[in-house]
Amino acid sequence: MSPHVAVVGGGLAGLTAACDLADAGLRVTLLESRARLGGATFSFRRDGIAVDNGQHVVLRCCTEYQALLRRLGTADGIAMQDRFRMPILTPDGAAAELARSAAPAPLHLATGIARYGALSVADRLRVLRAAVALRGLDPTDPALDEQTFGDWLARHGQNDATLGALWNLIAVAALNCDAAEASLALAAMVFRTALLDRADAADIGVPRLPLEDLHVRPAEKYLLDRDAQVRTRSAVRSVERDHDRFRLLLDSEELTADAVVVAVPPDTAAKVCPSQAGFSTRQAGGLGAAPIVNVHVIYERPVTDLPFAAAVSSPVQWIFDRTDVAGVASGQYLAISLSAAHSWLDTPMPKLREVFLAELARLLPAAATTPHSRFFVTRERRATFRQGPGSGRLRPPAATGIRGLTLAGSWTATGWPDTMEGAVRSGHRAADLVTAQLAGGARS
Numbered sequence: 001m002s003p004h005v006a007v008v009g010g011g012l013a014g015l016t017a018a019c020d021l022a023d024a025g026l027r028v029t030l031l032e033s034r035a036r037l038g039g040a041t042f043s044f045r046r047d048g049i050a051v052d053n054g055q056h057v058v059l060r061c062c063t064e065y066q067a068l069l070r071r072l073g074t075a076d077g078i079a080m081q082d083r084f085r086m087p088i089l090t091p092d093g094a095a096a097e098l099a100r101s102a103a104p105a106p107l108h109l110a111t112g113i114a115r116y117g118a119l120s121v122a123d124r125l126r127v128l129r130a131a132v133a134l135r136g137l138d139p140t141d142p143a144l145d146e147q148t149f150g151d152w153l154a155r156h157g158q159n160d161a162t163l164g165a166l167w168n169l170i171a172v173a174a175l176n177c178d179a180a181e182a183s184l185a186l187a188a189m190v191f192r193t194a195l196l197d198r199a200d201a202a203d204i205g206v207p208r209l210p211l212e213d214l215h216v217r218p219a220e221k222y223l224l225d226r227d228a229q230v231r232t233r234s235a236v237r238s239v240e241r242d243h244d245r246f247r248l249l250l251d252s253e254e255l256t257a258d259a260v261v262v263a264v265p266p267d268t269a270a271k272v273c274p275s276q277a278g279f280s281t282r283q284a285g286g287l288g289a290a291p292i293v294n295v296h297v298i299y300e301r302p303v304t305d306l307p308f309a310a311a312v313s314s315p316v317q318w319i320f321d322r323t324d325v326a327g328v329a330s331g332q333y334l335a336i337s338l339s340a341a342h343s344w345l346d347t348p349m350p351k352l353r354e355v356f357l358a359e360l361a362r363l364l365p366a367a368a369t370t371p372h373s374r375f376f377v378t379r380e381r382r383a384t385f386r387q388g389p390g391s392g393r394l395r396p397p398a399a400t401g402i403r404g405l406t407l408a409g410s411w412t413a414t415g416w417p418d419t420m421e422g423a424v425r426s427g428h429r430a431a432d433l434v435t436a437q438l439a440g441g442a443r444s
């Protein structure tokens with residue numbers, strides 16, 4: 001009989017690892033503590049419409065996530081831009097945009113920045129000079145992980161205007177962290193990989209389907225079709241080494257496995273794994289957490305033609321038109337995505353309603369005269385880890401101190417920020433390691 005592998009955690013990392021292991025011919029049991037799979041990516045129904053827990057976006061450089069969708073048969077579920085174009089809304093009603101040209105990297109953005117109307121000509125030159133310097137940074141240099149992106153930007157001549165209208169538009173969304181608090185290593189990775197090194201890398205992809213239909217259910221079906229066991233409401237409390245096997249303790253039963261992939265959030269991973277695994281609660285605590293809040297508004301009539309837009313000089317960060325994805329029959333459903341949302345996380349609904357309806361009215365003139373029929377908020381307190389300085393050295397590799405026990409998750413040392421792409425990459429890495437170890441190969 002083929003070896004049995006338990007995958008603990010049914011988010012994207014665990015789902016990816018489980019798909020790989022099932023394809024490798026191993027017997028797989030996926031154990032998820034909640035009643036549903038998907039982890040940080042899930043959808044629910046509310047008054048007949050499909051709502052995601054938070055707007056998710058990918059870029060063309062997120063190659064492994066897109067490859068997973070192709071494998072699951074849902075690649076068409078992403079509407080990918082032919083060419084990077086970011087519409088920008090300003091409260092005075094003046095629209096701007098940041099776009100790339102057809103030129104090869106790094107010239108592809110030069111014209112876009114030179115024409116970027118949300119900044120003065122002098123500030124556009126400032127941005128171009130800093131972009132050239134940023135392109136020279138090595139994101140894998142550990143010294144970069146000790147500094148903030150904000151300090152680096154200040155040393156490279158950036159001011160409040162360039163921070164607000166350019167650097168933070170991207171840094172806050174990609175790192176769930178203000179530039180002032182973000183790790184320079186992760187920021188350099190994001191800006192180089194997405195914007196500076198390849199011309200098409202930043203093309204923006206927005207789901208056409210709820211996350212549930214995009215990858216959660218398709219991955220579950222993929223696993224069931226390959227005879228994997230998928231168990232929800234199955235929290236694993238601890239994983240113990242038992243001679244050359246593993247014992248997993250659940251609330252009212254025990255399971256044994258030849259290898260285990262632990263793909264749960266950092267604090268749970270530290271609790272569940274034996275201390276010899278080498279990942280401590282202190283490390284997990286150091287990684288911390290950062291919130292994302294989404295404000296959802298359904299207007300009785302359309303108020304914008306834009307599929308999405310970023311906003312400057314406004315508490316609104318990004319707006320997405322979710323009418324079709326959600327199945328809204330009439331009117332327009334807009335979701336405002338608020339990253340690094342510490343100040344909004346515990347703000348009561350009436351206050352959020354007052355602030356964001358007024359802001360939408362300022363940014364989108366038609367919203368000022370269009371009634372809304374629904375307003376609600378989704379709050380994710382621990383959306384990502386805190387991607388600040390020092391986080392790089394706290395992120396563990398897939399291999400632990402125990403052969404046969406591997407870690408996966410967007411918070412592990414993937415080299416990527418805490419994203420769906422990082423989660424998928426970590427799942428592949430953990431599955432490769434387990435497969436090699438079971439075959440008597442890799443030692444680390």
Ligand SMILES: Cc1cc2nc3c(=O)[nH]c(=O)nc-3n(C[C@H](O)[C@H](O)[C@H](O)COP(=O)(O)OP(=O)(O)OC[C@H]3O[C@@H](n4cnc5c(N)ncnc54)[C@H](O)[C@@H]3O)c2cc1C
Pocket residue numbers: 008009010011012013014031032033034037038039040041053054055056057058234235236237263264265268272292293380382383384408409410411418419420421423
């Ligand atoms: C609102 C929001 C917006 C986001 N926007 C984007 C975006 O635009 N683009 C992007 O790429 N990324 C985005 N992200 C980040 C992305 O969703 C995550 O990086 C990724 O989904 C994490 O996947 P994961 O599998 O590593 O972890 P998780 O999804 O956290 O999965 C861990 C799983 O383990 C389970 N678990 C916990 N304890 C146990 C236990 N004891 N036993 C069994 N199971 C357990 C959990 O229930 C969970 O299902 C966003 C996240 C949020 C919350």
